[in-house]
Amino acid sequence: MTRIRNPQRFSARISRERLAVSTFFLINGFVVGSWAPKIPGLAARLSISEGVLGLMILAFGIGSLTMMPVMGPLIARFGSARPAKFAALALSPTLLWLTLAPDIPLAAAALFLLGGFVGAMDIAMNANAVAAEQHLRRAIMSSCHGFWSLGGFIGATGGGLMIEAAGPLWHAMAVTMIAGALTLAVWPLVFEDKPLENSARHPVRLPQSLLPYLVGLMALFSMVPEGAVLDWGALYLKQAFGADIATSALAFGAFAAAMATTRFAGDTLRNRFGAVSTLRISALIAFAGLLSAALAPHPALAIAGFALSGIGIANMAPILFSAAGNLPGLAPGIGLSLVTSMGYSGLLAAPPAVGFVAESTGFKVVFAALAFLLLAIFARAEVARHADMR
Structure with a gap:
């Protein structure tokens, strides 16, 4: 059996790793929650009808479902840490892009990217939580999703108040800075899982079993x-x-x-x-x-x-x-x-x-x-x- 020479250092490292992946879930939920109170203002600014708005929101979903399958092979090749970090960094300014979009096509493109990076980060942070669970030998996934719900609540309620007080542009800038700052704060703490050395044992392809x-x-x-x-x-x-x-x-x-x-x-x-x-x-x-x-x-x-x-x-x-x-x-x-x-x-x-x-x-x-x-x-x-x- 492997002995841990410094239990306190080991425990602190594990705590930091769990903190990092929980923060990623919080960031993702915060950005998604912050999008909800922007919908009425976006529709009014661009004179979007309910039907067109529904199609634009669909672009968010299409973006998510487009990027989610892409992340699997990337995680298999590089591990989950790097994809999670860069997806979080890419997600941070997407609401700002949406707020600055001058017309419907660019707003739809921004929504596609918002959904895409939300979905990409979702896969990567869940994979990192699984890796952390394997390392800890105990469940942490549910509490991670709890932090996602908490982030969504903060983003939705706080976003509505800030938009009303300071306007949509200042709100989008605040979301970008908060999400970016949190990402950089936990960047060195993320659990660095490694892909398997023998990739032939786990080939990157669609599963053959049911x-x-x-x-x-x-x-x-x-x-x-x-x-x-x-x-x-x-x-x-x-x-x-x-x-x-x-x-x-x-x-x-x-x-x-x-x-x-x-x-x-x-x-x-x-x-x-x-x-x-x-x-x-x-x-x-x-x-x-x-x-x-x-x-x-x-x-x-x-x-x-x-x-x-x-x-x-x-x-x-x-x-x-x-x-x-x-x-x-x-x-x-x-x-x-x-x-x-x-x-x-x-x-x-x-x-x-x-x-x-x-x-x-x-x-x-x-x-x-x-x-x-x-x-x-x-x-x-x-x-x-x-x-x-x-």
């Missing part, structure tokens, strides 16, 4: 309900119960708050009970919450149901991403790139599909149907065993 696609499908099933609550929860409360704007906003507000809080406890739960048990319990809680929201006779009960579903959904993606980063026979980053791309495609593509179906069936039926996707995760939760640190 296992990574199964994990990706489960990630998809866990993120489709999240996207549905984000985009349609408020409208559901308004249409089904006649709720006012403030009450309707609590649909996603309660969901997001419950999710963020639970993520900070998720690593403790996974270290204590194991990834498979944690995923199964999470799936059952999420199923009960989403079905309760769909069948609720009162808006308060629907909001409580959304909050309960947030508790269950919170740790699903982190567990599945950890499993993806540890799948046997795959180059580092390849499994994670595939699973993350499949998962986020559900987050991006589900809301339009949900809206289309809800026109015919109503939101109660849609949310009840989405609840049963979570039972599929419960049924195949054994694939999460690859997330356990041994």
